[in-house]
Amino acid sequence: MEAKESERFVFARDLIDEKLLIGKTKSDVYTMLGKPSFEDSSYGLIHYSLKDGKTDLYFLDIRFDNEANIPRVRAAFVASD
Structure with a gap:
């Protein structure tokens, strides 16, 4: 089951x-x-849009270590629009 943008916002900070x-x-x-x-495999980045339930839009950016045999998350952060 895929998480909706508004649901992602609630738990993104905890993640x-x-x-x-x-x-x-x-x-x-x-x-x-x-x-x-959004996904950019060449940079090891995936991006999720988050909504706070109001009008504000945030982004959960997740960066992978592309140099490993199996890329794993090396950093994650929330940024505002």
Whole structure:
């Protein structure tokens, strides 16, 4: 089941604060969050749009270590529009 943008916003901060994404594979992230809003494999980046339930738009950016045999999350952060 894919998480909606508004649902992602609620738990994105916890995922980052608790470092729950660090070390996960792309498949793990897809299972947790669903299909990303944007992906750039050449830079090891996936991007999810988040809505706070109001009018503000945020982005959950997840960066992978592309040099590993199986790329894993090395960083994740939330940015505002």
